[in-house]
Amino acid sequence: MSKKTVVVGFLGTQLDSGQGAGRWEKWRPTVSLVQHEDTLIHRFELLYPLRYQTLAELMQRDIAQVSPDTVVHLVPMEVADPWDFGEVYAALYDWARGYTFKPDEEQYWAHITTGTHVAQICMFLMVESRFIPGQLLQTSPPRKQGRGDPGAYALIDLDLSRYDVLxxxxxxxxxxxxxxxxxxxxxxxxxxxxxxxxxxxxxxxxxxxxxxxxxxxxxxxxxxxxxxxxxxxxxxxxxxxxxxxxxxxxxxxxxxxxxxxxxxxxxxxxxxxxxxxxxxxxxxxxxxxxxxxxxxxxxxxxxxxxxxxxxxxxxxxxxxxxxxxxxxxxxxxxxxxxxxxxxxxxxxxxxxxxxxLPGLAQRPEDIEPNIEHLLARWAAEHGQQVRFNAEARARYLRFARSPQAVWRGNFRDLSASITRLATLADGGRISTALVDAEIARLEWLWEGSGAAGLLPAPASSAALQRLLPAEQWAALDLFDRLQLEAVVAVCRATPSLSEAGRTLFDQSRQQRSVVNDADRLRKYLLKHGLRWEMLQADEPG
Missing domain, CATH: 3.40.50.300 (P-loop containing nucleotide triphosphate hydrolases)
Incomplete structure (x- = not known):
C-alpha cells in the first residue's frame, strides 16, 4: 500500500493572491501542486497569518474545486515580524513539535517556494533537523502562463547518504x-x-x-x-x-x-x-x-x-x-x-x-612513522636532510620496540632522541655507532624506571653539600643527610613539584583526608633552606 502524500507550506501572500476570475490564468504555487494529473496530494497543511484569513479560505475552496480528494487544513501562524528569524523559527518549531507525524503511513513534502525568505530558511532547517520528517518541495511556473498549466515541481532529499559523490x-x-x-x-x-x-x-x-x-x-x-x-x-x-x-x-x-x-x-x-x-x-x-x-x-x-x-x-x-x-x-x-x-x-x-591516550610503549607500530615525522620536521627547521643507514635504522627500531625501551617520557623521549641523533649525524647520515651510543644513553636515562618503579639513586654528598651553607651541612645527622640526598634525587628526576611529592608520599597520602603533596614537599625543603628552583638549577656534581 502506497503512502499518502502530505504537503506542509506557507500561504504565498503575493504569489497565491488574486480574487477575481483572472486568478485562474495566473500561476499560483499552492494551487499548482494539486493540478498535476499524475500526483495526488492527500492533505495540505497550509500555514498562514491571521490577517490573510480571507485569502486562505479562498485558497481552500479553489483547491477543493481542482482536487476534491485533497483535504486542506488551515493553520493560523501569527508572528509579529515575518522577517524575524527567531520568531518565525520558534512558531514553526512549536507547530512541528505538536503535530502528529505518521511516517509509516504518510510521506511529507515541505513546500519552500512560498513565504518570506526567512520562512523558507526555517522550513529547510526543520526538514534538515528531521523535526519535519520529509523532503523539500520546490515548484516553478510554466514557461507560458495559462489556465491549467501547473508548471513543474522537484523534490530535494536531504539524506546525503543517497548521494555517492557527496x-x-x-x-x-x-x-x-x-x-x-x-x-x-x-x-x-x-x-x-x-x-x-x-x-x-x-x-x-x-x-x-x-x-x-x-x-x-x-x-x-x-x-x-x-x-x-x-x-x-x-x-x-x-x-x-x-x-x-x-x-x-x-x-x-x-x-x-x-x-x-x-x-x-x-x-x-x-x-x-x-x-x-x-x-x-x-x-x-x-x-x-x-x-x-x-x-x-x-x-x-x-x-x-x-x-x-x-x-x-x-x-x-x-x-x-x-x-x-x-x-x-x-x-x-x-x-x-x-x-x-x-x-x-x-x-x-x-x-x-x-x-x-596510550603511551608510546603501547603503540610500538607507530614508532617508525613518528620517527619519519620527526626527521622531516628537523629537515624543515634546519634545511638539512638526515637519514639512518639501513643497519642503523633496523637496530634503532629493534630497540625502540623492545621491552627494554620503556619510553617513560613517551613522545618527548622519542623527540629528544631523534634530535640528538640528527644533530650528531655526520653528512646527514645516522650510523650504527651513533645508534649504539643513543641506546646506551636511553638505557641510562630509564635505569630503574621499569615495571618496579624504583627511585633514582640518591644525590651525592658533594652535590648536596654545594646546596647548603657549611655550618648547616656540618650540623646534619647522618640520618637527615641520607634522607635529604634521596629527596633531592627524586626532585631532580621529576618534571614538577607535584609529581615529586606524589612519588615521595605515595603511601602516607592514602591515609590523609586533605592531600597537597606539593605543599608538603615544599615545607620539607624549606626546613633545610632549599627551594624547588634551586634543585632544578643546580647540576649534579
Missing part, C-alpha cells in the same frame, strides 16, 4: 580532519586510529568539555591544540587557545590566574587582572593536569563551565566567558574523587567525552 566528499573531509589531528603522521595502531576518529567527530560537533588522560608526554597538550585549530578552520571558534598547567598554580595565584582579580583583592594585587577564563572567551581553554587544582578552584571552575559566569577574586560582580574546556591529566581522577581530592560534580561535568 558521501565521498564528506568521507574525504573526515579523513583530512583525522590526518590533521595526527599531524599528518600515518599511525598504524588500530586502537589509536579509532580513538582519533571519534575525537575528530566530537571536536567539530560538540562544545561540551573534553577530558584527555594518559601518561606524561603522550601528546595531550598537542592534541588539544590541534583540536582547537581544527575547530578554528571550521569557523566554530573565534577566540584563542589558552593553555595553562594547573600544577604551576598555587594559593591566591591559582584563582587569580584563572578567574582574575580586582585591585586590592589580596596582598600584591596592585591592579585588576582579567584571568585566563576571560582570555579564552569564544575560544578553547586547555587546563593541563586539572587534578592539581585545589578544591576551591574546582568549585569556581564548575560554576564557570556550567553557567559561563563567575566571580573574579575580590569582586562582587559576576563576569562572563563563553569558552570550551579541554582538560588533561595523567592521574586517575576516579580514584581522586573516591579519596576526596577531586570534586565528584566537576568530574561528572568534564567527563562527558573522556579519552585516554
Amino acid at each position: 558521501a565521498q566528499r564528506f568521507h574525504q573531509a573526515h579523513a583530512e580532519a583525522q590526518d590533521f589531528l595526527k599531524s599528518g603522521i600515518s599511525t598504524r595502531n588500530a586502537q589509536f586510529n579509532r580513538l582519533i576518529e571519534e575525537i575528530e567527530r566530537v571536536a567539530v560537533q560538540s562544545r561540551a568539555p573534553i577530558l584527555l588522560t594518559g601518561p606524561t608526554g603522550a601528546g595531550k597538550s598537542h592534541l588539544a591544540r590541534r583540536m582547537f585549530e581544527l575547530k578554528k578552520s571550521r569557523h566554530q571558534v573565534q577566540g584563542e587557545f589558552i593553555e595553562v598547567n594547573c600544577a604551576t598554580l598555587r594559593g591566591d595565584g591559582a584563582a587569580s590566574t584563572l578567574f582574575g582579580h580586582k585591585k586590592g583583592a589580596f596582598t600584591g594585587a596592585a591592579a585588576d587582572r582579567a584571568g585566563l577564563l576571560r582570555a579564552a572567551h569564544q575560544g578553547v581553554l586547555f587546563l593541563d593536569e586539572i587534578g592539581e587544582l585545589g578544591l576551591d578552584e574546582q568549585a569556581m571552575l564548575l560554576k564557570a563551565v556550567e553557567e559561563k559566569r563567575f566571580f573574579p577574586m575580590g569582586s562582587d560582580r559576576e563576569v562572563s566567558s563563553d569558552f570550551q574546556l579541554i582538560a588533561g591529566t595523567h592521574r586517575d581522577l576516579r580514584q581522586d574523587v573516591a579519596q576526596g581530592r577531586f570534586r565528584e560534580d566537576l568530574f561528572a561535568r568534564i567527563n562527558l567525552w573522556s579519552y585516554r
Whole structure:
C-alpha cells in the first residue's frame, strides 16, 4: 500500500493572491501542486497569518474545486515580524513539535517556494533537523502562463547518504580532519586510529568539555591544540587557545590566574587582572593536569563551565566567558574523587567525552612513522636532510620496540632522541655507532624506571653539600643527610613539584583526608633552606 502524500507550506501572500476570475490564468504555487494529473496530494497543511484569513479560505475552496480528494487544513501562524528569524523559527518549531507525524503511513513534502525568505530558511532547517520528517518541495511556473498549466515541481532529499559523490566528499573531509589531528603522521595502531576518529567527530560537533588522560608526554597538550585549530578552520571558534598547567598554580595565584582579580583583592594585587577564563572567551581553554587544582578552584571552575559566569577574586560582580574546556591529566581522577581530592560534580561535568591516550610503549607500530615525522620536521627547521643507514635504522627500531625501551617520557623521549641523533649525524647520515651510543644513553636515562618503579639513586654528598651553607651541612645527622640526598634525587628526576611529592608520599597520602603533596614537599625543603628552583638549577656534581 502506497503512502499518502502530505504537503506542509506557507500561504504565498503575493504569489497565491488574486480574487477575481483572472486568478485562474495566473500561476499560483499552492494551487499548482494539486493540478498535476499524475500526483495526488492527500492533505495540505497550509500555514498562514491571521490577517490573510480571507485569502486562505479562498485558497481552500479553489483547491477543493481542482482536487476534491485533497483535504486542506488551515493553520493560523501569527508572528509579529515575518522577517524575524527567531520568531518565525520558534512558531514553526512549536507547530512541528505538536503535530502528529505518521511516517509509516504518510510521506511529507515541505513546500519552500512560498513565504518570506526567512520562512523558507526555517522550513529547510526543520526538514534538515528531521523535526519535519520529509523532503523539500520546490515548484516553478510554466514557461507560458495559462489556465491549467501547473508548471513543474522537484523534490530535494536531504539524506546525503543517497548521494555517492557527496558521501565521498564528506568521507574525504573526515579523513583530512583525522590526518590533521595526527599531524599528518600515518599511525598504524588500530586502537589509536579509532580513538582519533571519534575525537575528530566530537571536536567539530560538540562544545561540551573534553577530558584527555594518559601518561606524561603522550601528546595531550598537542592534541588539544590541534583540536582547537581544527575547530578554528571550521569557523566554530573565534577566540584563542589558552593553555595553562594547573600544577604551576598555587594559593591566591591559582584563582587569580584563572578567574582574575580586582585591585586590592589580596596582598600584591596592585591592579585588576582579567584571568585566563576571560582570555579564552569564544575560544578553547586547555587546563593541563586539572587534578592539581585545589578544591576551591574546582568549585569556581564548575560554576564557570556550567553557567559561563563567575566571580573574579575580590569582586562582587559576576563576569562572563563563553569558552570550551579541554582538560588533561595523567592521574586517575576516579580514584581522586573516591579519596576526596577531586570534586565528584566537576568530574561528572568534564567527563562527558573522556579519552585516554596510550603511551608510546603501547603503540610500538607507530614508532617508525613518528620517527619519519620527526626527521622531516628537523629537515624543515634546519634545511638539512638526515637519514639512518639501513643497519642503523633496523637496530634503532629493534630497540625502540623492545621491552627494554620503556619510553617513560613517551613522545618527548622519542623527540629528544631523534634530535640528538640528527644533530650528531655526520653528512646527514645516522650510523650504527651513533645508534649504539643513543641506546646506551636511553638505557641510562630509564635505569630503574621499569615495571618496579624504583627511585633514582640518591644525590651525592658533594652535590648536596654545594646546596647548603657549611655550618648547616656540618650540623646534619647522618640520618637527615641520607634522607635529604634521596629527596633531592627524586626532585631532580621529576618534571614538577607535584609529581615529586606524589612519588615521595605515595603511601602516607592514602591515609590523609586533605592531600597537597606539593605543599608538603615544599615545607620539607624549606626546613633545610632549599627551594624547588634551586634543585632544578643546580647540576649534579
